Amino acid sequence: MRTLPTAVSPVVAGTAIGWWQGRAPLHVVALCLVIALGLVIGVNFANDYSDGVRGTDDHRVGPQRLVGSGAADPTTVRNAAFGCFGVSGVAGLVAVAVTGHWWLLIVGVACVLAAWFYTGGRHPYGYLGLGEVFVFIFFGLVATAGTVYLLDGRVSAAGWAAAVAMGLIADGVLVTNNLRDIASDTAAGKRTLETRLGEPATRMLYAGLVAAVTVCGVLVAALSTWWALLCLLGVTLLVGAARIILGGARGMRLVATLRLTSMGELVFSAGLLAGTAIWAALG
Structure with missing residues (x-):
């Protein structure tokens, strides 16, 4: 799955900040990785x-999905989601038991609900143009700051700056994915932010996200160690x-841009971790 780096990257970034x-x-x-x-x-x-x-995937432009292509039974795919x-x-239960931060169980439940109702339920928020908001919150702020908090019991300003960066890049993954699907989503009645903005504005939105991520990278370094500028790779x-x-x-x-964005997030977070390692080695 091309989006797997969006799972690993916030944990790597959070680990870098927790270490710092x-x-x-x-x-x-x-446990955070799991x-x-x-x-x-x-x-x-x-x-x-x-x-x-x-039926949203009946005329999908990108790689075929299991249910839409008929490659797998819908019930099997649904059960796989619940299993994950x-x-x-x-x-998560083990993590809060080990760290003692039991209130994070509420956050965990919210994460699962957000994951399911993105496209599930009667009124999925992904069909209402709210996908980017929730992705920013859960794939950026919660995932990164949550990792830092589980590791150290607090989140510094550098941690929040890194969390914002992760959220913005995760939004970039969603934007490029939905840009590719504007025509099919419009036909299926899926009103994503991108179908509302149209192609020209969506393309500019992606460029704006990249600019904002760059600023966040510099801010993280300014708040922690300048070696963290390696994230700009x-x-x-x-x-x-x-x-x-x-x-x-x-x-x-646009499949190539999806891959580049996902890998960009991973390299960004790895740069933070490498910078922290150099900082720690130099004492």
């Missing part, structure tokens, strides 16, 4: 199921994707 703050136990990092992967894989299955049974949410839930990939998008790419050509 002074505490990053590896067993908690591992939580994030379970949620992201689960939401992919959930979207596959919900969009498939609604279950794995994430168990890991990820921005080079985002700039490459922006050039393709601003160049007017459509259809399957």
